[in-house]
Amino acid sequence: MISSPYDKYRQSSVQTATPAQLLLMMYDGAIKFVRGALEGLTDSNYQNTNTFLNKAQTIMSELIVTLDYSFEVSKGLAAMYEYINHLLIQANIKKEAGPAEEALGYLVELRETWSQAAKMSAAAGSDIANG
Template sequence: MLNSPLQRYQQASVQTANPGQLILMLYDGAIRFTKLGIEGITAGKYDMANTNLKKAQAIIHELTASLNHSYEISKDLAQIYEYWLHRLIEANLKKEVQPAVEILNHLADMRESWKQIIKGSAGAGQSPLEASSV
């Protein structure tokens, strides 16, 4: 049950978002949780790091599950996502910041790429998912 106005707003945002917006939301979440995981490791708050890195991993699993395998690039994206998961797990297990920082940079770059794909496909009158591979 959603009690707060913020929770109701967030649910409505997800329910009314188009597929491209959902992808950006997933990347935003993965970026946010990876940053919090890094903060947790840096501060020695390993419960915080574990919780947030696992949330980032769950989002990457969702990105993997959303791939449309009728496109060739989906295979490449699946391998990228698998690598990201590996590095986040490594950061969490070893409580090392560097693997998570690496993935944070990749997440930010990929988010920007998706933003450009979505922006370009909107101008062409296409669904972003028709123009891309997820």
């Protein structure tokens, strides 16, 4: 049972989001968790680091399994997601920031790319509807 207003809002946001918005939410979550893991590494709080990296890995796994392989780009994305997941595992095993920082850079770049693509798609849809 959802009790807090924030949880109700979050559930409603997910249920009413477009596929593009859901993808951006997943990237936002992964970015947030990797940043939390990096903070944990800085503070030598390895339990938090492990928790956050595991959450980011879960998101990466979800991104991999939800790819539509009928598109050629999906193969490249799958390889990229696998590599990011590998970096997160290495950061967790070695308790080193370098791999997590590299993963974070890729996640931020991918999120920005998808954000721009969503805006372009929405604008094209708007043009078609108005044209």
